[in-house]
Amino acid sequence: MLLLSGTGITLMEQENREAKKMEGYKMKRREKAAMLSIAACAMLVNAAPVMAESAEPLTIAVSMRSTTSEYHMQYVAGAELFAASLPEGTAEVQMLPCEGNDDKQINDINALIASKGDNMILFVDANNAPNITSIAEACEEAGVYWCAAWNAPEGILPTSYKYWVNFQSCDAVKQGYDIAVNLFESLPTPGEGKICVLEGMLANTANEDRMKGLNMALEEYPGIEVLDDQAGDWDTGKALNITENWLAKYGEDGIDGIWCACDDMAVGVVQALTAKNLNGKILSTGVDGTSAGIEMVENGELACTIANNGWLQAGYGCAYAYAAKTGVLDTETMDDLHRMFLTNGYLVSADTLADYKATFVDSQPEYDFTDLDYPIAGPMFEE
Amino acid sequence: MDKQVHTSRVGEEFAQEMKKQSQKERFMSLAPLIILLVLIVIFSVTAQGFFSINNFYNLLNQAAIPLVMSLGLTFVILMGSTDLSAEGLGGFIGSVVALMVLNSKNDMNLGAFAIPLVVLISIGVSMLSGLLHIKGKLPSFMVSYGVSSIMSGFAVLSYRGVPARIRDPLFTVMAQGNFLGIPYLTWIAIVTFVIAYILQNRTRFGSYVMAIGDNEAIAKNIGINIEWTKFKVFVWLGLCIGIVGVMGAVRVGQGDVGIGSDLVFPAITSVVVGGTSLSGGKGGVVHTLIGAFIVTVINNALVLLGVSPYIQQAVQGLIILGAVALSVPHGKNLIVK
Numbered sequence: 001m002l003l004l005s006g007t008g009i010t011l012m013e014q015e016n017r018e019a020k021k022m023e024g025y026k027m028k029r030r031e032k033a034a035m036l037s038i039a040a041c042a043m044l045v046n047a048a049p050v051m052a053e054s055a056e057p058l059t060i061a062v063s064m065r066s067t068t069s070e071y072h073m074q075y076v077a078g079a080e081l082f083a084a085s086l087p088e089g090t091a092e093v094q095m096l097p098c099e100g101n102d103d104k105q106i107n108d109i110n111a112l113i114a115s116k117g118d119n120m121i122l123f124v125d126a127n128n129a130p131n132i133t134s135i136a137e138a139c140e141e142a143g144v145y146w147c148a149a150w151n152a153p154e155g156i157l158p159t160s161y162k163y164w165v166n167f168q169s170c171d172a173v174k175q176g177y178d179i180a181v182n183l184f185e186s187l188p189t190p191g192e193g194k195i196c197v198l199e200g201m202l203a204n205t206a207n208e209d210r211m212k213g214l215n216m217a218l219e220e221y222p223g224i225e226v227l228d229d230q231a232g233d234w235d236t237g238k239a240l241n242i243t244e245n246w247l248a249k250y251g252e253d254g255i256d257g258i259w260c261a262c263d264d265m266a267v268g269v270v271q272a273l274t275a276k277n278l279n280g281k282i283l284s285t286g287v288d289g290t291s292a293g294i295e296m297v298e299n300g301e302l303a304c305t306i307a308n309n310g311w312l313q314a315g316y317g318c319a320y321a322y323a324a325k326t327g328v329l330d331t332e333t334m335d336d337l338h339r340m341f342l343t344n345g346y347l348v349s350a351d352t353l354a355d356y357k358a359t360f361v362d363s364q365p366e367y368d369f370t371d372l373d374y375p376i377a378g379p380m381f382e383e
Numbered sequence: 384m385d386k387q388v389h390t391s392r393v394g395e396e397f398a399q400e401m402k403k404q405s406q407k408e409r410f411m412s413l414a415p416l417i418i419l420l421v422l423i424v425i426f427s428v429t430a431q432g433f434f435s436i437n438n439f440y441n442l443l444n445q446a447a448i449p450l451v452m453s454l455g456l457t458f459v460i461l462m463g464s465t466d467l468s469a470e471g472l473g474g475f476i477g478s479v480v481a482l483m484v485l486n487s488k489n490d491m492n493l494g495a496f497a498i499p500l501v502v503l504i505s506i507g508v509s510m511l512s513g514l515l516h517i518k519g520k521l522p523s524f525m526v527s528y529g530v531s532s533i534m535s536g537f538a539v540l541s542y543r544g545v546p547a548r549i550r551d552p553l554f555t556v557m558a559q560g561n562f563l564g565i566p567y568l569t570w571i572a573i574v575t576f577v578i579a580y581i582l583q584n585r586t587r588f589g590s591y592v593m594a595i596g597d598n599e600a601i602a603k604n605i606g607i608n609i610e611w612t613k614f615k616v617f618v619w620l621g622l623c624i625g626i627v628g629v630m631g632a633v634r635v636g637q638g639d640v641g642i643g644s645d646l647v648f649p650a651i652t653s654v655v656v657g658g659t660s661l662s663g664g665k666g667g668v669v670h671t672l673i674g675a676f677i678v679t680v681i682n683n684a685l686v687l688l689g690v691s692p693y694i695q696q697a698v699q700g701l702i703i704l705g706a707v708a709l710s711v712p713h714g715k716n717l718i719v720k
Contacts (some may be wrong), residue, residue: 073544229690236635244441245686249432275559
């Protein structure tokens with residue numbers, strides 16, 4: 001388990017502890033920040049001579065699950081944002097979608113390494129955690145600096161490798177908790193009512209963590225009754241069928257809300273509710289911040305969704321790998337916080353919708369990729 | 384004299400054996416229907432909300448897409464082949480139709496004309512797939528798998544990662560409206576079933592398909608144009624996949640490649656559970672209708688029963704295995720491919 005675990009304590013307590021810890025980190029970080037910022041500012045200055053040595057532009061590879069996922073395509077857009085921050089013509093982005101196939105992910109990365117050598121950096125969202133070991137070994141052998149997000153096997157850490165610069169993840173426990181609290185407070189009687197739970201894929205790390213967050217929220221809200229819990233496998237059609245079945249079982253007045261673990265499934269939930277004119281009356285939730293999810297928040301059909309912010313994850317993932325490649329960062333002297341950290345999602349509800357749209361929908365987000373502290377929301381492990 | 388007595392005894396035994404065989408076959412052909420009725424009775428008693436008018440419409444709605452898909456595959460399976468192209472092709476059709484009607488991604492707005500257009504595209508792709516199988520002498524299994532992958536790729540390319548949300552009012556009406564209380568999507572499935580029934584039982588094409596599935600060599604010897612018949616089966620399959628792709632987009636209100644996921648194997652399951660032989664020549668569209676409802680009823684009831692998602696798939700698998708064991712003829716003389 002790589003993410004913060006809150007089992008046995010309330011999120012409030014956990015947040016207090018984290019706040020104290022963060023204070024400590026901030027003290028350390030303030031000291032290091034100045035040094036890191038100076039070094040990072042030098043990154044872009046250093047970039048031109050480094051690139052000039054190589055005739056070929058640097059390849060910034062993004063290995064992710066699928067081009068069908070709007071969120072995964074945000075990775076590519078984030079990498080492109082970073083590439084655009086470098087001197088023109090010195091870097092190009094190449095995406096490596098594995099379409100859910102572990103072997104394809106590893107083979108594609110190996111093939112690219114064979115073609116580009118160390119004239120590349122890599123951002124990876126591993127299709128499955130065990131892939132990380134093979135990718136780490138391939139990059140270590142070829143001298144390719146890289147970063148990873150979301151999945152890594154337990155006990156396999158960047159600190160054991162020179163070229164694996166860092167590992168980041170969204171706090172999925174917090175996501176599950178936040179959307180649950182938002183839903184509970186949005187019910188006709190805030191904090192009281194009957195809900196159905198639509199999980200994603202069983203035994204999937206993100207799903208399990210979001211469920212932990214939900215359970216933490218349920219402990220804090222004794223007035224919420226869970227009628228049923230089903231797995232929709234992240235699939236829109238399955239979510240639609242399950243919701244139709246719930247409406248048949250509990251009646252149109254028997255459900256107050258539906259806690260749904262992702263936006264793709266929320267589309268199916270809302271379709272089923274719309275067919276019964278219940279959209280907006282029975283609220284649901286989502287995670288991922290897809291355009292459909294944002295639209296449903298805007299229509300008052302979802303209480304909220306959480307944008308994982310793939311732009312930030314991949315953009316800064318690439319920035320770290322690039323900083324290590326250009327000698328601005330030395331992985332052997334980097335502290336644990338910068339090598340393993342959590343990033344913040346963006347909770348989009350009726351209250352925050354306008355801000356979110358202004359930043360992420362109506363325009364591309366803008367990041368200062370020289371400020372390598374910016375994406376860090378907290379440490380991945382409790383000390 | 385003794386010889387005559389012996390001959391008549393053998394004749395009687397043979398007649399009795401034939402009678403037994405025919406009774407057994409009659410029972411086996413009724414087995415899927417009996418299984419469906421037994422499941423309905425059991426779930427009506429045990430699952431809250433199962434025996435209700437709301438859930439009846441739910442079942443009709445949820446069976447619509449699997450039924451059309453299964454009807455398309457029935458003719459392929461009846462002639463002893465298999466086709467896996469629906470996953471990619473159905474996803475592609477769903478993605479493209481969403482981009483052709485009023486949607487969130489582009490200004491194209493072909494309205495109802497988009498539907499026949501994408502169905503024709505589906506038929507065209509399926510015809511190509513059929514030609515590769517028939518003229519190229521390639522196994523239908525592999526050809527269709529390749530076609531599925533290609534079409535999945537095109538589907539993703541069509542919307543570049545961000546699925547189009549459908550805004551066309553016609554699609555909204557199709558998703559939510561009903562006629563005589565029966566959802567429109569179910570009417571589409573009913574019409575498809577009637578056409579499939581006529582094709583199988585009232586045309587030469589239906590007889591030829593059964594003959595090919597039973598024994599292709601004999602069918603050829605009696606003058607059936609094997610290649611032309613097979614080609615027509617792929618046209619029918621393309622039509623059904625096209626309809627399924629449109630129905631999928633209507634149901635989820637957006638176009639993405641996921642519309643095609645989980646189409647093929649549940650459809651093959653429906654065909655087989657209904658009693659159609661995977662080796663061809665036995666079964667038909669009525670069996671498929673019953674099979675599609677058996678699979679839909681099981682999926683529906685497991686949610687209504689509140690079966691834990693951790694064991695739901697296992698329970699579903701066990702019930703399907705049980706249904707197949709009871710409804711598909713098996714014995715020592717049967718060849719299991």
